[in-house]
Structures are given as C-alpha cells and as structure tokens.
Amino acid sequence: MLIEHYDLEVFTPPCDPGSERFAATARLTTDISGVFPYLNATLRGAVYLREANALTWKKGGHNIAFHAFEISTSNVEDRAAAEKELKGLIDLVNRTWERRDEITPDAETHQRPTPMAIYKLLPQTNCKQCGEPTCYTFALKLTTSQKKIADCQPMFEPQYAGKLAELREIIIEAPAIG
Numbered sequence: 001m002l003i004e005h006y007d008l009e010v011f012t013p014p015c016d017p018g019s020e021r022f023a024a025t026a027r028l029t030t031d032i033s034g035v036f037p038y039l040n041a042t043l044r045g046a047v048y049l050r051e052a053n054a055l056t057w058k059k060g061g062h063n064i065a066f067h068a069f070e071i072s073t074s075n076v077e078d079r080a081a082a083e084k085e086l087k088g089l090i091d092l093v094n095r096t097w098e099r100r101d102e103i104t105p106d107a108e109t110h111q112r113p114t115p116m117a118i119y120k121l122l123p124q125t126n127c128k129q130c131g132e133p134t135c136y137t138f139a140l141k142l143t144t145s146q147k148k149i150a151d152c153q154p155m156f157e158p159q160y161a162g163k164l165a166e167l168r169e170i171i172i173e174a175p176a177i178g
C-alpha cells in the first residue's frame, strides 16, 4: 500500500472566505510521485505536469490536485463529504499503485478534450435519453466525469460507430472511486 497514513485538513478557500463550500487537503508522509504516470494513463481528463511533479484532474465538479506529499480537492459540502472524497482518492492511488504492473505508464501532458470537441462526436439530436436537456450539456458533463459514454445509448447505434471509436480515443473512462 502506497499511502498508509495521512492528516486531513478541511478549510474555507482563502479566495472565498465565508463560503459554504470547503476545500480539503490530505497531507501525506509518503512521496506518491511514482504513481502519477499510472494515474495519467488511466484517469479521464487527467493533466500530468511532469516539470511541476503534479497531476490535476476534474471529477464531479471538484478540482483535484495530486502533489508529491499531498492530495487536494475543492468544492466539498462539509467535513464528512471532504473525508469521503479524499478517502476515495487515496483508495484510488493505492489501487492504481497495486495494479501498476498491468498499466503502461504515460508521462505525456495531454490537453483535456473541450466540450465542443466532444459535442461534435455526439448524435446532436437532443433526445434527452441521457437525462440531460441537450447533447452539449451531456458533453460538458462528460468532460468532468459526471457522465459516462454509456449514458448516451444512441451512440451505440451502428451509424455512430465511427464517432464512438473517436470518442473513446479522446476519453478514457475513469475507474470507480470509493
């Protein structure tokens, strides 16, 4: 197990004093830099900044940052939510580290696909089967991992096979957290 101990800090963001949302940081006693190329290879939308020895990721409205000795997340409701979110991220790091022999590490910095780039590959019928009012809203949520490709069932119709393949090229589905 890579991370065995950590201290949790939950605080109001300094840029937004009095906010009802919180930021949280897990301070680590172990250097987790070695897992970054494996997270970069498996997390949809991750941006690995090798020079800065950091990896950022957006998930479900949270901006997440992994540094050598800390993991931070933003926009959490309360302390309990912060604890749950960070525990999930720590489990993710540990699981990824344990699976590293099965993963080809990736040290490149990839640009996140833009919502418009994703939208161009969707059926653009605004059929609402995914639970979103428009395909563009779905594209926005796909970029932040609030939706999965499988949530758009029309995408699996034969006429979209080519676009589905392109979508899968630019989007790596994230593993479950927690």
Ligand code: SF4
Binding pocket: 122, 123, 124, 125, 126, 127, 128, 129, 130, 131, 132, 133, 134, 135, 138, 139, 151, 152, 153, 154, 155
């Ligand atoms: S299910 Fe697919 S095609 Fe229908 S609105 Fe959602 S993204 Fe668009």
